[in-house]
Amino acid sequence: MNRAELADFLRRGRARLEPADVGLAPGARRRTPGLRREEVAALAGMSVDYYTRLEQRRGPRPSRQMLTALARALRLTDDERDHLFHLVGEEPPRRDAATAHVRPGLLLVLDRLYDSPAQVVTDCGAVLAQNALAKALVGDASARPVRERNLTRRFFLDPTARALFPPEDLPGHARDHVANLRAVAASRPDDPEPATLVAELRAGSEEFARLWTEHEVSRRRPAVKRFLHPVVGLLELDCEVLLSHGGRNQLVLHTARPGTESHDRLQLLRVVGTQDMRPGTTPLGGTRGTAP
Incomplete structure (x- = not known):
């Protein structure tokens, strides 16, 4: 590990970014350019x-x-991300493999979508990045351990994840999760990630195991989704799925049609954020300061 080169690379990466580049408010006047250490x-x-x-x-x-996480925070390109790994003596992730690295341009788009919930997920369902409104709508994925940031795993193994949707919509969500994972697993037969996830869910969820045997196949696609938020109530949102990085990373965007009650409630959510009227709780029923 080259500590001197790593330190220099981190300092220079931090100095070239402004708060607006990462979706932060400028705040008070700064003595030196760039982000503060605490911000990174x-x-x-x-x-x-x-x-x-x-x-x-x-x-x-x-x-x-x-x-x-550092590569994402500093908005590093693929080449810069690889350099960061080399400085620590690690082999960078393969460019053609499913990756947790989110391109700077995609993160910039995410930051600019201030009025619509948006998040970057892998085709297997792992949440890589969220904007503030997505965190307000579905909870902050970064507050959970890495294994618990996968949408499909949480849907079948964490009962609190289902509280986000109307009960009558749950069967459809379950089928969509299984059908998408079936398509991903078939497209990457030599990749252990989807195979491991399938094995875990078949062992841990009778519902998943039953749906898996039905062999339905369907990739994540645009749809209308309903969310039950404990503060603003029912939201009916249009879900768009935009592909990036060979289709393995996806920008999932939720919008409300202007003039609808859902649009008004989404604007209210921008104001109240993740605050819940019940003391000490988050939108997914967890305790503040802990993973929901």
Whole structure:
């Protein structure tokens, strides 16, 4: 691990970004250009002390997961992401493999979608990035452990995830999750990620196992979805799916039609954010400060 080169690369990457580049408000006047250390740490989901030690050449060797988070926080290109991995002595992820790296341009689009919930997910359902309104609508995925950020896994193994939808819509969501994963697994027979997820869900969910035997196949596609938010109520939103990185990373965008009650409620959600009228709770029924 080249600590000196890593520290320099992180400092320069931080200095070239402005708050607006990562969806943050400018705030008070800054003495030096670029993001503050605490801002990068928050974007990467690590402690300020940990990040500071990396910039001071005395930090521990970051894990691959942490390197991916840093690459996303600093809006690194694929080449810059690979360089970051090399500085730590890690082999970068293959360019043609499913990746947790989100391209800077896609993150910029995500930040600009301030009035519509949007998130970047892999074709297997892992949430990679969310804008503020998506976090307000469905909860902050970054607050959960990495394994629990997968939408399909949570739908079948975490009962709290289903509280987000009207009960009568749940069977359709279940079929959609299974049919999408069936298509992904068939398209990547040598990739252990979808196969491992399928095996886990077949063992852990009778519903998933039953639906899997029906062999329905359908990729994630545009649809109308309904959400039950504990503060603003029922939202009926148009869901659009935009492909990126060979189709393996997808920008999932939810919009409300102007003039509808759902549009008014979505605007209200922008104001109230994740606040719940019940003290100490989040939209998915968790406790503040913990993963919902």
